[in-house]
Amino acid sequence: MEPLERLLNLVALLLEARTPMTFEQIRGTLSDAYGQQDKDSAKRMFERDKDTLRDYGIPLELVATDIWDVEQGYTIPKEKYYLPEIAFSPQELAALFVAAQTGGGGDPAEQAVRKLLYGADGGVLAGLTGGPLASGTPGTLLLAAADAAQRRRRVRFGYRTSRGAATDREVDAYAMLCRAGHWYLVGLDREREAVRAFRLTRFTSDIDDTGEGSEPPATFRPADHVLAGPWGVGEPSASATIAFAPQVVWWATAGLTGVSAGEAGPDGWTQVTVPLGDVADLAGWVLQFGPDARVVEPDELRAEVLGRLEAIRAG
Structure with missing residues (x-):
């Protein structure tokens, strides 16, 4: 034997x-x-x-x-x-449900999550799968976004841009993606007719279902639309100009996409155009270079950098 x-x-x-x-x-x-x-x-x-x-x-x-x-x-x-019977709270089910919407169709992890959900109480699941939920809490906002992406729905919501502007967006929901601790709804922005990523923590309203959406292109990959760089995570919404000393300009521009460096000036400093998304994130990146970096524009980025320096000096 x-x-x-x-x-x-x-x-x-x-x-x-x-x-x-x-x-x-x-x-x-x-x-x-x-x-x-x-x-x-x-x-x-x-x-x-x-x-x-x-x-x-x-x-x-x-x-x-x-x-x-x-x-x-x-x-x-x-x-x-034997393991004890698995019982999930509604909050745990919410987290599992969102996870089930995130992976690809053949992802073993997604299949495992779905099997766990099958054993849940039907009354609880009804609240998770019955459609978008109108609530301002982050958990139910996640569920509404995930539900829209799974069912390819067109949704409308209030959104605050990385520069603080209040906007209304209508989006054909395609996918959910988590990057650097933040959830993003990726879909076709109907006004701009382009795929964009929207960070859920910047939503200023509940998600309203406005009808049937569209299918993503065959080559669609959610990660391609949730970019990361010194501007933070997400789609850059503007650009900033930063001057770097000659000894660090190579470091500042190495390996970054969307960065454009001009000619060095008489003082040896080079002005570099950098994508701007989250002002706070980009300010933190600029401060890493110490006295070898100066913000040329925009004013809000310069103010953020100066404010942090003042706070350091005061502390």
Whole structure:
């Protein structure tokens, strides 16, 4: 008998036994495994199998076979062997539901999440799959966005841009993507007729379903539209001009997309145009260069950098 088969038979026997079994009882039942003529050899094999199962985390225990503790036997308690029934709170179901919308159709992780959801209480799931939910809480906003992306719906919502402007957007929802701790709804912006990514923490209203949306292009990849760089994460909405000292300009521009460097001036400094998305993120990047970087424009970026420097000096 192969070792794996022997181990499986031993586990099955001890799980189903009504009372703890002595080695003699085990040997008599699993004669193909421990029925050697040499009892000592069979005992050694059993001891090795027992240690192997315990190393695998199987709770094989030696306990008394009766109330007088005269004889001891082996058992595997079912309550210690089997995992408890999985029960999810509505909040946990919400997180799992969003995760199920994120991966590709063949993603094993997505399939596993869906199997977990199948066992949930129907009343709870009804709130998760019945359509967009009107609520301002982040969890239900995630659910509404994920539901829209899954069902290819057209949605309308209020949105604050990275520069603070309040706008209304109508978007054909295509996908959800998490990047750097933030969730993004990726879809076709109907006004701009281009695919854009919208960070959920910048939504200023609930998501309204306005009808059937469109299908994404065959070459669509959500990650292509949630870009990352010194401007932060997301689609850059503007540009900034920053002057760098000659000793760091190569570092500032190395490996970055969308960056354009001009000619060095008489003082050796070079003005570089950088995509601008989140002002705070770009300010943090500029400060990494210390006195070797100066913000030329826009004013709001310069004010952010100066404000942080003042805070450091005051502290």
